[in-house]
Amino acid sequence: MAFEIIESCVNCWACEPLCPNQAIYEARPHFMIDADKCNECAGDFEESQCVSICPIEGAILNESGEPLNPPGSLTGIVPEKFAKLVARQQAA
Amino acid sequence: MELPVLNNVAPDASGCQSGSCGSTDDQMGHLPEHIREKVFNHPCYSEEAHHYFARMHVAVAPACNIQCHYCNRKYDCANESRPGVVSELHHPVQAVKKVLAVAATIPQMTVLGIAGPGDPLANPERTFETFRMLAEQAPDIKLCVSTNGLSLPDHIDELAKHNIDHVTITINCVDPDVGALIYPWIFWKNKRIKGREAAAILIEQQQKGLEMLVARGILVKVNSVLIPGVNDRHLAEVSRIVKAKGAFLHNVMPLISEAEHGTFYGMTGQRGPTAEELQALQDECSGDMNMMRHCRQCRADAVGMLGEDRGDEFTMEKIEAMDINYPEAMKMRAEIHAAINEELDAKRAAKHAKVHSIEEIRPKPATRPVLMAVATRGSGVINEHFGHAREFLIYEASASGVRFIGHRKTVAYCEGGDTCGDGMSALDKSIEVLSGCEVVLCSKIGFEPWGPLEKAGITPNGEHAMEPIEDAILAVYEEMLSNGKLDARPAEQQKVA
Structure with missing residues (x-):
């Protein structure tokens, strides 16, 4: 049971100090999670801390490789809706 | 006594213009x-x-x-x-x-x-x-x-x-x-x-x-x-x-x-x-x-x-690669800060001395306000060439004095005949950001932009190079007054021109 940070991470440091297990560390090109230390905050917090503060949709994945903050969940820009907005702007 | 540089308060604000009341004429004048x-x-x-x-x-x-x-x-x-x-x-x-x-x-x-x-x-x-x-x-x-x-x-x-x-x-x-x-x-x-x-x-x-x-x-x-x-x-x-x-x-x-x-x-x-x-x-x-x-x-x-x-x-x-001795630098900094403060004090004193003469020649209260743009590189004087300006400071001159309105960014048009993305030339961009201004004050201006600016109703003025901004604006405003330009609205002037 562990999360993974992928390349869309912007290295903003927000998650690093919050991790109750010090599983998150600075690395290049982006921050990493030590899978041996990460327990997804079970027993420590109701919500996984890194997932709750990460500003980038899709940057943290669960063990199945699914984004924990899926597209549209943080920015409010739902992909389909966004495509429509662009089309409308171009038509205007 | 009313002071000539208002900076912050719109002329139609009700009652006392608190932004300029007090002993100094900058925007901080009324602060403790x-x-x-x-x-x-x-x-x-x-x-x-x-x-x-x-x-x-x-x-x-x-x-x-x-x-x-x-x-x-x-x-x-x-x-x-x-x-x-x-x-x-x-x-x-x-x-x-x-x-x-x-x-x-x-x-x-x-x-x-x-x-x-x-x-x-x-x-x-x-x-x-x-x-x-x-x-x-x-x-x-x-x-x-x-x-x-x-x-x-x-x-x-x-x-x-x-x-x-x-x-x-x-x-x-x-x-x-x-x-x-x-x-x-x-x-x-x-x-x-x-x-x-x-x-x-x-x-x-x-x-x-x-x-x-x-x-x-x-x-x-x-x-x-x-x-x-x-x-x-x-x-x-x-x-x-x-x-x-x-x-x-x-x-x-x-x-x-x-x-x-x-x-x-x-x-x-x-x-x-x-x-x-x-x-x-x-x-x-x-x-x-x-x-x-x-x-x-x-x-x-x-x-x-x-x-x-x-x-x-x-x-x-x-x-x-730099070798910094900060205690030494601090001495040099203190000297420079003292020199700047001395210059500022002198400028403030000069402004106060001028207040009386300005009172006497102040335009009639009925005159309309005029927006003017200034090209400057700092120090409170007009010291930038029109074509090199990356931004203009906007001031409003009126019967109550001169106040700072804000700044507007542009592209220095001397950097070549490039366009800024939407097919607009840098000069056109400058003219657009000067919208609403009737005068642009700069240290120098080339022949080329002169015509398009005038056509847009903006008079270029390079006569006040190196002068303090507020003094120059007031001088131009008074000149406009004596030439009868403050009687007409800007739109009417353009029709005449």
Whole structure:
């Protein structure tokens, strides 16, 4: 049971100090999670801390490789809706 | 006695023009002495100071605890100049090295701010470690911080301890329904909170933080982003409330929302305000509040005078190669600061001496106000060539005097016949940003732009090179008066021409 940070991470440091297990560390090109230390905050917090503060949709994945903050969940820009907005702007 | 430089208050504001009452004629004139002492050399807090003193930001605070719809956390660019953008992030030790290098090289640099690229108080260890080291090593530098306010109440003691006497809070609303349109989420007590509830918590924390700072005697400036259709009708109320709670300066900035920045507002087509809309709102608020109009919305790692960025001279690589003896530099800095202050005092005294003569030749009260643009590189004088200007300062001359309205960015048209993206030439762009102005004052102007400017109803004027800005504007206004140009509206003049 562990999360993974992928390349869309912007290295903003927000998650690093919050991790109750010090599983998150600075690395290049982006921050990493030590899978041996990460327990997804079970027993420590109701919500996984890194997932709750990460500003980038899709940057943290669960063990199945699914984004924990899926597209549209943080920015409010739902992909389909966004495509429509662009089309409308171009038509205007 | 009325003074000629009004700076802040719209002429139609009711009653006493509080922005100019008092013993000096800058925008700080009505402030108590102890506040003026704190801001006279702070370029971000005093309109006058920004012509003479420089500031810098160090990017030590990457993390943020909220999301704003005008911010894209992915953005990181060397060629962009706007809040939240940096090119390299520093650890506190590196940041201190950089500050000392800049302070020794640019002695006019009096202020160090931490402004991001995230929220400084969401990175308390890095932020306060930087402040602690600087307070020890560079006691001649003023320290300030800007914040979204969410964790501000938790850090008041620490701020007071490091002798930080300037704090800027970004407050875009006092109504959670408005806030829900600006802030999609906050991170609060170990949870991500969304929507109206998130905005309500943020607003409560901001107001609490503001009250606590004022109670400690720490100066508070409030920044607000003007978002047309979202908070434009709400900001006058924000201004009234923050003033009542003791904020001493309100800075309303235009939303920046270019689609290519990838922000929510950029991607959904939310437009920023026009120069006229921004000015109208600033004028509306100015009846209640001291308004800041010279903000350049700088990067979170900006270095130099407002509106300029000398960050390239101080990359970590270059700083490592510099040998800085700060105690020596401090002596040199003190001498230069004393010289600048002497110059400022002399200028103020000269202005006071002139007040009587201006009283006598002051235009009749019935004359209409005129907007004029000025090309300047600083020091409060007209010293920039029209074709080299990257921005124009906008002033309004009227029967009551001269007041600073704001600045408008352009592209220096001498840099070649390039276009700025939408097929518009740089000269056309300059003419567009000068919309509403009848005169443009500069140190020199070429033959080529002369015709197009006049055609657009803007008279170029290079006769006042190196003169103090306000004096020159008043002289031009008086000349317009004696030539009968103030009787007609500008549109009528254009028809005649």
